[in-house]
Amino acid sequence: MLLGVNIDHIAVLREARKINDPNPLDAVSICKLSGADQITIHLREDRRHIHDNDAKVIIEQSALPVNLECAIDEDIIDIVCKLKPARATLVPEKREEVTTEGGLDLKGSYKKLQKAIKKLHANEIEVSLFIDPNKEAIELSKKLNVEWIELHTGSFANIYAMLNTNLRNTHHSIKELELSKKELNIKLQNSIGELKKASKLAIKNDLKVAAGHGLNYQNVILVSNIQGIEELNIGQSIIARSVFTGLKDAIIEMKNLIK
Numbered sequence: 001m002l003l004g005v006n007i008d009h010i011a012v013l014r015e016a017r018k019i020n021d022p023n024p025l026d027a028v029s030i031c032k033l034s035g036a037d038q039i040t041i042h043l044r045e046d047r048r049h050i051h052d053n054d055a056k057v058i059i060e061q062s063a064l065p066v067n068l069e070c071a072i073d074e075d076i077i078d079i080v081c082k083l084k085p086a087r088a089t090l091v092p093e094k095r096e097e098v099t100t101e102g103g104l105d106l107k108g109s110y111k112k113l114q115k116a117i118k119k120l121h122a123n124e125i126e127v128s129l130f131i132d133p134n135k136e137a138i139e140l141s142k143k144l145n146v147e148w149i150e151l152h153t154g155s156f157a158n159i160y161a162m163l164n165t166n167l168r169n170t171h172h173s174i175k176e177l178e179l180s181k182k183e184l185n186i187k188l189q190n191s192i193g194e195l196k197k198a199s200k201l202a203i204k205n206d207l208k209v210a211a212g213h214g215l216n217y218q219n220v221i222l223v224s225n226i227q228g229i230e231e232l233n234i235g236q237s238i239i240a241r242s243v244f245t246g247l248k249d250a251i252i253e254m255k256n257l258i259k
């Protein structure tokens, strides 16, 4: 199983102080030495963490392939075409969201997606679509002629956390998931079932399958065991763990779990 380490969260720490420390570029060689297979960064439209110059120097200097997540916005796509990462992952973005809440609306954004994908391919950048795990999204991804899909695991991760951690006792409890253990267990099984079905269908359609969002040291095994998923992109939990163990150990521990 390949591991893409999302290093946005290092820039989050820097932006909390609006200074120049820590520098996400410093993480790149540690990721490589610790066994990561890819660097993932998200150049958000509001530049809340990764900035254009971070993306530029990381892509220029990384010995690992860089997967650049971005919105379908024309200006952003033009920037990505100039930056030339190995892969662009197209994601939905809402300015007010805390993090990426769901997969792309492939039907609603079909024309915009076609245009963006054409531009990226013309610049020899492979394309991935960040989608919810369902049949329609897989079939539309196939029609859009991309190389990869990335299954959004955020919903699975939220259910897992409400069932197996103390999240519901904190002020970050997820109101719509304040359910009985029995109900949460059913939801968790359904959510894993959806990921399994989507992965199987994607493979049948010759799409390469990645997954990510909200994966951590507790929940990752359930996703890494799903047949067909060949890459996980993980950020927040690895950077959070690294505060205590250092980045090298945090990556090695995650890589060992998903092997």
Ligand SMILES: CC(=O)[C@@H](O)[C@H](O)COP(=O)(O)O
Pocket (backbone or CB within 6 Å): 006, 008, 041, 042, 044, 069, 091, 098, 099, 100, 130, 212, 213, 235
């Ligand atoms: C698209 C995605 O899942 C990642 O980019 C992740 O959300 C980390 O970035 P944010 O913290 O900006 O949402």
Ligand SMILES: NCC(=O)COP(=O)(O)O
Pocket (backbone or CB within 6 Å): 006, 040, 150, 211, 212, 213, 214, 215, 233, 234, 235, 236, 237
């Ligand atoms: N695409 C998912 C990603 O890059 C990492 O998401 P998270 O682990 O930071 O939630």
